[in-house]
Amino acid sequence: MRLVASDLVVTRGGRPVLSGVGFAVPAGGALAVVGPNGAGKSTLLRTIAGLLKPLSGEVRLEGEDEFEPRERMHLLGHQDAVKPGLSVVRNLRFARDLLGGEGDLTAALARVGLGAIAELPGSTLSAGQKRRLAIARLLAAPRPVWLLDEPTAALDAAGQRLLGELVAEHRAKGGMVVAATHLALGFEAETLELGTVVTVPAE
């Protein structure tokens, strides 16, 4: 399996944001997308996820031709999308059912350190706990491509280490990761500066 983007041209609000962006991430590979504020990192992730349509160019998941690429991807965005009125475990069940996964909710919550507060309402979570709940979705509904937008934001040191471990486990199973970031990610990745074309070697 391989995630390939070629010659992506994307405009937002009528202004060009990405022009001629391309990369290839093989099974087990990871790519860090870097650039200053407004460079188009989130735009690139949303385009890969199929939420924004490029003017030209394409994103494809080679080896998974029977699926729509977006069905095989997780986008962990800036917004943690926690429903305030639902408990932590119900939030996760809602997301899992929406995404069509079969992961173990209790195990996923335990892994991200939220097992003890599974019954608390989402409205009571701290920023870092919301981020951990968003990360639990990656485990509850396994998909081969993780698109992570500033994934370490709001995470404490232990949370950053945990994310590094989860990414390593995901990659060891052949998963792929594209992460937009300003901060250290806590895992090894090739780097894409927007506007350049790179090919990422496997681990």
Ligand SMILES: Nc1ncnc2c1ncn2[C@@H]1O[C@H](COP(=O)(O)OP(=O)(O)OP(=O)(O)O)[C@@H](O)[C@H]1O
């Ligand atoms: N909904 C929108 N409508 C119009 N323009 C937008 C929209 N969203 C983003 N943009 C513009 O697209 C450009 C890229 O934004 P994007 O959020 O992708 O950048 P980024 O690299 O992720 O930035 P940051 O590091 O600040 O998160 C910016 O100039 C921004 O103003």
